[in-house]
Amino acid sequence: MRIRATSPDDYEQIDELLAAAFGGRDEVRLMNGLRQAGDVGLELVAHQQQQIVGHIAYSTVTGPERGLALAPLSVSPDRQRQGIGSELTRQSLDLARQQGWRSVFVLGDPGYYSRFGFDLEAAKAFQSPYSGEHFMALELVEGGLADQDGVLSHAPIFAQLEGGG
Ligand SMILES: CC(C)(COP(=O)(O)OP(=O)(O)OC[C@H]1O[C@@H](n2cnc3c(N)ncnc32)[C@H](O)[C@@H]1OP(=O)(O)O)[C@@H](O)C(=O)NCCC(=O)NCCS
Numbered sequence: 250m251r252i253r254a255t256s257p258d259d260y261e262q263i264d265e266l267l268a269a270a271f272g273g274r275d276e277v278r279l280m281n282g283l284r285q286a287g288d289v290g291l292e293l294v295a296h297q298q299q300q301i302v303g304h305i306a307y308s309t310v311t312g313p314e315r316g317l318a319l320a321p322l323s324v325s326p327d328r329q330r331q332g333i334g335s336e337l338t339r340q341s342l343d344l345a346r347q348q349g350w351r352s353v354f355v356l357g358d359p360g361y362y363s364r365f366g367f368d369l370e371a372a373k374a375f376q377s378p379y380s381g382e383h384f385m386a387l388e389l390v391e392g393g394l395a396d397q398d399g400v401l402s403h404a405p406i407f408a409q410l411e412g413g414g
Pocket residue numbers: 270271321322323324325328329330331332333334335336356357358360361
């Protein structure tokens with residue numbers, strides 16, 4: 250399994266992966282909207298023998314300086330529970346840090362994301378439409394979430410999709 254940056258040639262296979270992993274096309278619309286708006290901060294795929302088996306994307310947020318939001322993360326249904334999702338998450342967080350990003354937010358299962366250092370407490374200082382018991386944050390660098398005014402805005406496509414169904 251190898252992990253690399255995406256190119257537009259991958260988008261069709263990524264769409265198929267997202268639809269299969271999430272059982273619908275909401276995440277396909279999300280990725281298309283993020284790409285069109287230029288709101289993707291980082292996007293990687295995992296591939297095995299020319300086939301894309303995993304995908305992770307981060308969108309930019311405003312509020313925290315150089316902040317990202319992780320979504321979506323997916324692994325092909327027939328390749329889940331083999332460590333691909335974890336490897337994609339770890340490598341992408343390392344790369345994000347190297348690229349100068351300072352923090353990451355995620356809405357997800359704390360049982361899964363806490364293993365990468367995501368923390369419910371760290372997100373509590375921020376007002377977001379997603380605030381609550383599944384909303385977590387991670388500092389990529391020390392002080393990455395310090396000295397913020399506490400208001401977090403996500404890429405507009407998130408609200409558009411929720412509003413539009
Ligand atoms: C969630 C997902 C990306 C995990 O990828 P993966 O390659 O299967 O995960 P890994 O093999 O790296 O990790 C497996 C571990 O995650 C746990 N896990 C897998 N999916 C989980 C989930 N939805 N919630 C909580 N834990 C989960 C497993 O219990 C396992 O834990 P263990 O190692 O302690 O037994 C993958 O299952 C997936 O694509 N799911 C459908 C889409 C989705 O729900 N994405 C998350 C959106 S926030």
